Amino acid sequence: WIDETFLARLANLRVIVRGRRKGRLAGLHPSPRAGVSVEFADYRDYTPGDDFRYIDWNIYGRLNRVLVKSFVHEGDLPIYLLVDLSTSMRLGTPSKARYAARLAAALAYLGLRGLDRVGLYPFTDRLLPAVAPRHGMGQMTHVVHALERMPSAGKTSIDRALTEFVSKSHESGLVFLLSDFLSDAGYEEGLSRLFHRGDEVVVIQILDPEELRPTIKGSVLVTDVETAGKIPLVIGRGTLELYERRLGAYLAKLRGYLSDHRVFYVLAPTDVPLEVLIHERLRAGGILQ
Numbered sequence: 001w002i003d004e005t006f007l008a009r010l011a012n013l014r015v016i017v018r019g020r021r022k023g024r025l026a027g028l029h030p031s032p033r034a035g036v037s038v039e040f041a042d043y044r045d046y047t048p049g050d051d052f053r054y055i056d057w058n059i060y061g062r063l064n065r066v067l068v069k070s071f072v073h074e075g076d077l078p079i080y081l082l083v084d085l086s087t088s089m090r091l092g093t094p095s096k097a098r099y100a101a102r103l104a105a106a107l108a109y110l111g112l113r114g115l116d117r118v119g120l121y122p123f124t125d126r127l128l129p130a131v132a133p134r135h136g137m138g139q140m141t142h143v144v145h146a147l148e149r150m151p152s153a154g155k156t157s158i159d160r161a162l163t164e165f166v167s168k169s170h171e172s173g174l175v176f177l178l179s180d181f182l183s184d185a186g187y188e189e190g191l192s193r194l195f196h197r198g199d200e201v202v203v204i205q206i207l208d209p210e211e212l213r214p215t216i217k218g219s220v221l222v223t224d225v226e227t228a229g230k231i232p233l234v235i236g237r238g239t240l241e242l243y244e245r246r247l248g249a250y251l252a253k254l255r256g257y258l259s260d261h262r263v264f265y266v267l268a269p270t271d272v273p274l275e276v277l278i279h280e281r282l283r284a285g286g287i288l289q
Helices: 004-008 057-063 096-113 138-149 158-168 188-197 237-260 274-284
Strands: 022-026 038-045 067-074 079-084 118-123 131-134 174-179 200-207 218-223 230-235 264-269
Touching: 004 096, 079 096, 079 158, 096 118, 096 138, 096 174, 096 200, 096 274, 118 138, 118 158, 131 138, 158 188, 188 200, 188 237, 200 237, 230 237, 237 264, 264 274
Parallel strands: 079 118, 079 174, 174 200, 200 264
Antiparallel strands: 022 067, 038 067, 118 131, 218 230
16 A cells, blocks of 8 residues: 555655754764754854864965854754544545555655654554654654554544643654544644644645535435444435535634644545645645655
8 A cells, every 4th residue: 555656756855844943053073863964054263173174264265264164953853643543534435544544654754765753653532552753764664564553443532642642752843643633522722732842733634525525315324433323314405515514614713723823734635646645735835845
């Protein structure tokens, strides 16, 4: 379900972190940490012990001053992949869970290629066993194996899962939250914990086309896949119009909340090819480049 041909078509992309933290000014030695790049900031006077490699000899030749280049080291920011594996994610062909897993694998690949640390945190109404953030393409194997082994089951509680995530991951980073957001318990409390900690959040809402534009009609017995509750309905044009209005209002509220908190949001119906979602929609939002 994820192959090298698909990943090869992503090779020219990289993850962009708008709020990537800056470390201290430095000019003595290059950072020994992988995945940390440097950006020129300023000059300062040479002091004994400074690395000769950072002396600007052109300025010395013109001004007879020994100046050392200073750099800002970009913070080594982890990428967290939070994937909803509740029962509602089973729906559809392909299922929303499978679509989310393939997308998470693609994002993991891009992060690891960019020398970032990448971690996987599946959840339902609680946090499931995680793959802690690490560098290196060997981490890709751990992420993919974890996604393959984890079935979608259980209720959804984004608030509870995010609360547990913040308590178990002690470092802010870039959080990709992949979910259908069909959670009666809400999402504001959990997301607010991420905002308070300083995480940069990307929300990708994954829905089946039948959830967006239902085609079912007539007398049906509707079953809630997470609670097993059943409701007999006679579905006609009026019922579908009411459903679409309520769904539209729910999506508008979600988009408005995320927009107010400057969170990038994209709706990802499962009939949109992953390559289109990645190359067009995520790039258009400035998440990938």
